[in-house]
Amino acid sequence: MQENYIExxxxxxxxxxxxxxxxxxxxxxxxxxxxxxxxxxxRFVQNGCTACGFCYYICPEPGAITVIKADKREAVHG
Amino acid sequence: MVxxxxxxxxxxxxxxxxxxxxxTTYCPGCGHGNxxxxxxxxxxxxxxxxxxxxxxxxxxxxxxxxxxxxxxxxCSHGRAPAVATGLSRARDNAIVISYQGDGDLAxxxxxxxxxxxxxxxxxxxFFINNAIYGMTGGQMAPTTLVGQKTTTTPFGRxxxxxGFPIRMCELINELQAPVYIERVSLGDAARIMRAKRxxxxxxxxxxxxxxxxxxxxxxxCPINWKMTPIEARKWLIDTMEPLFPVKVFRNIEEPPVKYxxxxxxxxxxxxxxxxxxxxxEIPVSVREVEDQYIKIAGFGGQGVMSxxxxxxxxxxxxxxxxxxxxxxxxxxxxxxxxxxxxxSNNQIGTPLVSxxxxxxxxxxxxxxxxxxxxxxxxxxxxxSSLVSRKLRREDVQAIYAPVTEIAKDVGLIAAASVxxxxxxxxxxxxxxxxxxxxxxxxxxxKKALVEVNLKAVEAAVxxxxxxxxxxxxxxxxx
Numbered sequence: 001m002q003e004n005y006i007e008x009x010x011x012x013x014x015x016x017x018x019x020x021x022x023x024x025x026x027x028x029x030x031x032x033x034x035x036x037x038x039x040x041x042x043r044f045v046q047n048g049c050t051a052c053g054f055c056y057y058i059c060p061e062p063g064a065i066t067v068i069k070a071d072k073r074e075a076v077h078g
Numbered sequence: 079m080v081x082x083x084x085x086x087x088x089x090x091x092x093x094x095x096x097x098x099x100x101x102t103t104y105c106p107g108c109g110h111g112n113x114x115x116x117x118x119x120x121x122x123x124x125x126x127x128x129x130x131x132x133x134x135x136x137x138x139x140x141x142x143x144x145x146x147x148x149x150x151x152x153c154s155h156g157r158a159p160a161v162a163t164g165l166s167r168a169r170d171n172a173i174v175i176s177y178q179g180d181g182d183l184a185x186x187x188x189x190x191x192x193x194x195x196x197x198x199x200x201x202x203x204f205f206i207n208n209a210i211y212g213m214t215g216g217q218m219a220p221t222t223l224v225g226q227k228t229t230t231t232p233f234g235r236x237x238x239x240x241g242f243p244i245r246m247c248e249l250i251n252e253l254q255a256p257v258y259i260e261r262v263s264l265g266d267a268a269r270i271m272r273a274k275r276x277x278x279x280x281x282x283x284x285x286x287x288x289x290x291x292x293x294x295x296x297x298x299c300p301i302n303w304k305m306t307p308i309e310a311r312k313w314l315i316d317t318m319e320p321l322f323p324v325k326v327f328r329n330i331e332e333p334p335v336k337y338x339x340x341x342x343x344x345x346x347x348x349x350x351x352x353x354x355x356x357x358x359e360i361p362v363s364v365r366e367v368e369d370q371y372i373k374i375a376g377f378g379g380q381g382v383m384s385x386x387x388x389x390x391x392x393x394x395x396x397x398x399x400x401x402x403x404x405x406x407x408x409x410x411x412x413x414x415x416x417x418x419x420x421x422s423n424n425q426i427g428t429p430l431v432s433x434x435x436x437x438x439x440x441x442x443x444x445x446x447x448x449x450x451x452x453x454x455x456x457x458x459x460x461x462s463s464l465v466s467r468k469l470r471r472e473d474v475q476a477i478y479a480p481v482t483e484i485a486k487d488v489g490l491i492a493a494a495s496v497x498x499x500x501x502x503x504x505x506x507x508x509x510x511x512x513x514x515x516x517x518x519x520x521x522x523x524k525k526a527l528v529e530v531n532l533k534a535v536e537a538a539v540x541x542x543x544x545x546x547x548x549x550x551x552x553x554x555x556x
Contacts, residue, residue, distance in 0.1 A: 014106035016300075016307035022267050039106065054267035056082035057274075060111025061101055062118065062145065063084035071079050 002070040004051035006044050012064040015039035019055035019065065028055060087118035087127050092144045103141055107307020109264045109297025110139050113206055116270065117175065118146065120278045124285060129173045131165050133158040135187075137179040138213045139206070156187020159194035162201040167339075173284040174201040181211045184220040184244050191246075198255030198289045198335045202280040205246060205292065208299040209318060216302030220244040223321055228302070243321065247294050251327045255335050258283050258291040259327035264298065265315035269324075279329070289333040296322055366423060367398065370508050371431045373448055374495065375416035376440025376461070378406060384521070385438075385495030386417025389502075391517050392509040393421040401429035414444045421508055436506065438498045439465060440481070457506065459498055477505060477546065484537050490527075493534035500538035505550065511539060 006027070013035060019028045020042055027047045035041045051069035059065045092099050104110045121127050131149035134142035135158050143150035149172070153161040158176040166174040176194075183191050183205050194201065210228055211217040218228040218235055221243050225234040235243075247261045258280060262273035273295060280291035296318050298310035305313060343351065372389065376382045386402045393400035398421050406415040418431035435456040439445040442465045445458075452458060454473040463482035479501055485494040496518070503509045514535055519528045 009100065012101040014101070016106035018107060018307050018311065021308050037101075051081050053082045053271075057112070057115070057270040058267045060104060060106075060108050060115075062088045062111065062115055063100055065082070066080060066084070067082035069079050069081040 004049040004070050007066040009064050010035050010041040012061045013041035018058045022054045022058040085118035085122040087121045089147045094144050105301045107300040112264045116274045116277045131172050131174050133162045133176045135178040135182040137182050156182050159190045163199045166200045176203045180207045180219045180221040195250045196253045202291045205294040206297045208297045210302045212299050247327050257289040257333050258329050261294040263296040263324045370421040371434045372419040372436040373434040374438040375444030378415045380440045381492050381495035385499045386419045389419050392513045401426050403429040488533045488537050490530045496531050496534045497538040500535045504542040
């Protein structure tokens with residue numbers, strides 16, 4: 001079954017960790033790798049994402065986080 | 079299915095110095111990004127992107143035009159509401175957003191915002207309050223909390239020295255005209271989602287032409303607060319929110335005032351209002367005249383300003399380009415007022431005259447002030463009725479004429495400047511006497527004044543013929 005998930009543009013992440021703190025399901029973690037701007041960017045780990053959008057709204061960057069909600073019909077047929 | 083993604087209101091890449099980037103110029107954890115996203119989302123949802131004009135302030139969000147694919151105007155410090163006023167009045171279909179920080183809005187721009195609110199201008203104001211000057215490096219702002227440490231209040235803001243923080247929503251709520259005032263917080267995701275409703279309400283009010291809508295967004299500035307982004311959001315909720323209560327201050331359905339657009343005047347009414355007329359035809363061919371940089375200077379009340387206008391109008395009627403620039407000091411008595419007039423066959427760059435080639439000195443202080451600025455070979459007409467001394471300069475042509483006495487004999491001392499002007503026209507030939515005679519009736523409303531001024535022109539021409547003409551011809555021959 002298809003699951004909800006988020007996409008993170010790592011080059012747009014500034015490593016502020018707000019999403020890490022905000023996610024109710026602890027689906028976002030900060031790794032030790034750094035991006036071109038020198039920020040420790042965050043990664044998504046599937047941990048029961050509900051596509052609530054909290055990470056999207058707390059993130060100050062316009063395009064760093066995209067939230068994708070699983071399409072239920074697709075899940076049934078797939 | 080994409081549920082939340084970068085709103086289409088933003089540019090795909092943010093073009094700025096160097097190659098386009100996809101991230102903003104804001105620090106990690108900054109509230110501007112959150113506010114931008116909310117506004118961008120609402121604009122996209124309402125489908126008003128093509129109608130929005132975004133007025134960005136001075137401050138960190140000065141580059142909002144990098145991000146928003148809407149109309150953009152970058153305004154001078156604090157004046158975004160004034161610019162927005164003009165935009166929303168001039169463009170009926172526009173949805174005008176004024177986006178300002180606390181230093182911009184509550185500091186230098188306090189007057190602009192209060193008056194825009196008081197007039198109930200049609201605009202949505204988004205006030206980003208982070209209690210500090212962000213861009214300049216963390217100085218005390220009008221909204222800085224008591225005890226808050228900033229670079230200019232290193233031991234904390236003390237009300238006895240720096241006053242109390244200003245609460246803008248409460249202040250604006252004292253005014254009658256605004257229709258919507260709300261304070262929201264960007265403290266956490268739930269608060270941000272609630273803030274979106276306020277942003278939407280403010281913009282909907284613009285769509286429905288309801289009036290002035292003010293949304294204050296409490297926003298973190300982690301760098302200048304010297305906190306981590308997470309600490310900053312917590313401080314925002316725990317410390318700022320109690321002082322700046324998050325609530326709807328006002329949300330009224332019917333605007334208390336309706337904007338009344340000014341009456342559009344017909345051409346005929348405009349001509350009447352400005353006592354203008356098109357009776358004189360502007361000749362196609364113009365005479366070649368050396369560029370005239372004229373300074374007419376004297377006491378206030380001697381008519382130097384109107385003489386300048388006469389002269390510029392005469393030049394325009396003869397097909398020249400001309401400018402007129404008044405200048406008067408703060409002194410009400412004894413100082414000099416002066417008008418700068420430029421007459422040229424070519425386009426005129428600046429109306430300033432710093433090195434005149436013609437000086438009409440109506441009183442002694444004027445001569446003292448401007449004698450040294452005249453270019454060598456220039457012409458000086460001195461009102462010998464009021465100026466007893468001669469020129470110190472020997473490299474200029476000096477004409478001494480009892481201008482005030484001539485005007486007095488005609489019956490109007492205030493016509494002295496017209497006398498001087500006529501003498502100048504006679505001597506220089508820059509404008510023709512007939513033109514002056516035609517322009518004077520157009521510039522003066524009272525008929526009696528027209529007559530006496532025309533008499534002054536005649537008297538001046540007479541004086542020129544009798545006393546100056548021969549002497550000038552003689553000196554030119556030398």
